[in-house]
Amino acid sequence: MNTTSYGFVLISWLLLLAFTPLGIYSETKHNLVKMTLVQHAVTQGAFCLDGSLPGYHLDRGYGTGANNWLLQFEGGGWCNDIESCLERAKSRRGSTKYMSKWEYFNGILSNNASLNPDFHNWNRVKLRYCDGASFSGDSLYQNETVKLYFRGQRIWKAIILDLLPKGLNVADKALLSGCSAGGLATFLHCDNFTSFLPETTSAKCMSDAGFFLDIRDISLQHTARQFFEKLILLQGTEQFLNENCTSSRYYPYQCFFPQYALPYVKAPYFILNSAYDVFQFHHNLVPPSTDLRGHWSRCKNNPAACNLHQLTILQGFRFEMLKALLFFYEYSKTGGMFLNSCFAHCQSESQDTWFAADSPRVHNRTIAESVGDWYFERRVTKLVDCAYPCDNSCHNTIG
Ligand SMILES: *[C@@H]1O[C@H](CO)[C@@H](O)[C@H](O)[C@H]1NC(C)=O
Ligand SMILES: *[C@@H]1O[C@H](CO)[C@@H](O)[C@H](O)[C@H]1NC(C)=O
Ligand SMILES: *[C@@H]1O[C@H](CO)[C@@H](O)[C@H](O)[C@H]1NC(C)=O
Ligand SMILES: *[C@@H]1O[C@H](CO)[C@@H](O)[C@H](O)[C@H]1NC(C)=O
Ligand SMILES: *[C@@H]1O[C@H](CO)[C@@H](O)[C@H](O)[C@H]1NC(C)=O
Numbered sequence: 001m002n003t004t005s006y007g008f009v010l011i012s013w014l015l016l017l018a019f020t021p022l023g024i025y026s027e028t029k030h031n032l033v034k035m036t037l038v039q040h041a042v043t044q045g046a047f048c049l050d051g052s053l054p055g056y057h058l059d060r061g062y063g064t065g066a067n068n069w070l071l072q073f074e075g076g077g078w079c080n081d082i083e084s085c086l087e088r089a090k091s092r093r094g095s096t097k098y099m100s101k102w103e104y105f106n107g108i109l110s111n112n113a114s115l116n117p118d119f120h121n122w123n124r125v126k127l128r129y130c131d132g133a134s135f136s137g138d139s140l141y142q143n144e145t146v147k148l149y150f151r152g153q154r155i156w157k158a159i160i161l162d163l164l165p166k167g168l169n170v171a172d173k174a175l176l177s178g179c180s181a182g183g184l185a186t187f188l189h190c191d192n193f194t195s196f197l198p199e200t201t202s203a204k205c206m207s208d209a210g211f212f213l214d215i216r217d218i219s220l221q222h223t224a225r226q227f228f229e230k231l232i233l234l235q236g237t238e239q240f241l242n243e244n245c246t247s248s249r250y251y252p253y254q255c256f257f258p259q260y261a262l263p264y265v266k267a268p269y270f271i272l273n274s275a276y277d278v279f280q281f282h283h284n285l286v287p288p289s290t291d292l293r294g295h296w297s298r299c300k301n302n303p304a305a306c307n308l309h310q311l312t313i314l315q316g317f318r319f320e321m322l323k324a325l326l327f328f329y330e331y332s333k334t335g336g337m338f339l340n341s342c343f344a345h346c347q348s349e350s351q352d353t354w355f356a357a358d359s360p361r362v363h364n365r366t367i368a369e370s371v372g373d374w375y376f377e378r379r380v381t382k383l384v385d386c387a388y389p390c391d392n393s394c395h396n397t398i399g
């Protein structure tokens with residue numbers, strides 16, 4: 001989209017907002033879902049970074065979906081030292097005190113059949129993210145002046161225990177999903193999730209933009225690895241990683257990375273990711289520290305502005321991702337994937353990428369159709385897009 005049409009869209013929206021507030025309100029009100037605070041979390045010591053109660057939003061299923069459950073981890077980056085976690089504790093990323101108490105349910109969470117064909121009538125739950133570590137840790141930092149709770153594991157368990165008596169304990173079908181830091185959380189909790197459910201439940205997991213690669217940045221530093229290593233030490237995460245994975249690696253903490261954890265997950269998995277994931281591009285492949293002169297600024301904001309050298313590096317990133325998923329692609333009998341080539345990050349939560357007339361497609365399937373095809377076993381779904389720039393269903397409007 002060029003600047004002119006972007007301006008036009010913006011102005012149209014402003015006009016719409018100015019002149020039809022009632023119309024917009026009535027259409028979106030239906031999708032607004034209230035937060036539930038987990039009261040019994042106190043007895044389990046399950047707190048957000050700042051000590052506030054954890055929360056979730058539940059929109060009840062209906063009709064044929066009344067006994068099916070979709071649980072979605074909220075995303076939102078990480079903190080990996082005391083300073084950044086203290087900052088986070090004062091924000092909506094680390095405290096339910098500062099979170100919106102009502103959330104719009106869009107994309108995979110939408111309750112509208114024409115916007116979300118396969119999951120609209122399921123019980124849909126958004127698990128709010130406030131521990132700073134993809135729900136992975138269990139420790140506490142305390143001195144005379146500050147206290148920080150690193151209780152992701154307890155929050156996860158407290159929410160599950162709250163949902164079980166609400167019908168999750170008799171779920172017929174279940175799907176654990178999440179995007180970004182929430183997508184990463186699905187790898188860490190997938191098999192733990194199924195352990196709470198009856199054996200008769202069909203339980204599966206999906207990661208959206210959560211396939212964070214253990215790659216070197218353009219200056220050959222292990223930026224991603226070092227970032228997560230600090231987080232894992234700070235929060236006491238290592239003890240919760242899959243034992244079969246950790247015992248197979250020289251650095252056990254590496255099992256935080258999906259590429260090492262995935263082979264050990266028992267439940268059926270769906271990997272949804274862009275092969276040019278924008279978050280990884282900006283933070284792990286070309287972190288600001290590697291580009292002090294800003295040679296990448298234009299390319300980071302618009303792939304069409306990348307020069308040949310930069311494109312080569314981006315193609316290399318895609319190749320690393322394909323390589324890390326090759327085993328899964330070839331051998332996972334129950335797995336599914338949708339690996340497209342749009343410059344995106346999180347494609348299941350917004351309507352325009354999940355399911356719309358002009359949403360991204362691979363082999364002419366939308367993301368919503370692909371995830372549904374895989375979940376309901378309507379067809380084998382392992383879709384890998386051709387390399388950038390061949391896909392003309394992308395909008396590539398990063399930044
Ligand atoms: C569902 O979405 C469609 C397409 O946007 C819209 O026309 C319809 O009014 C929505 N239905 C409900 C019940 O909100
Ligand atoms: C407690 O920890 C914070 C963060 O590390 C630090 O700024 C502060 O000085 C510490 N307070 C005391 C009394 O040690
Ligand atoms: C699932 O995770 C919770 C929270 O870490 C833990 O207490 C529980 O033992 C785990 N269950 C299994 C079967 O691993
Ligand atoms: C580890 O592998 C063994 C043997 O395949 C399996 O029985 C066990 O369930 C696995 N443990 C975990 C935590 O996945
Ligand atoms: C792609 O799918 C749409 C429906 O989703 C269909 O109308 C169209 O004909 C398909 N295009 C091709 C080339 O198969």
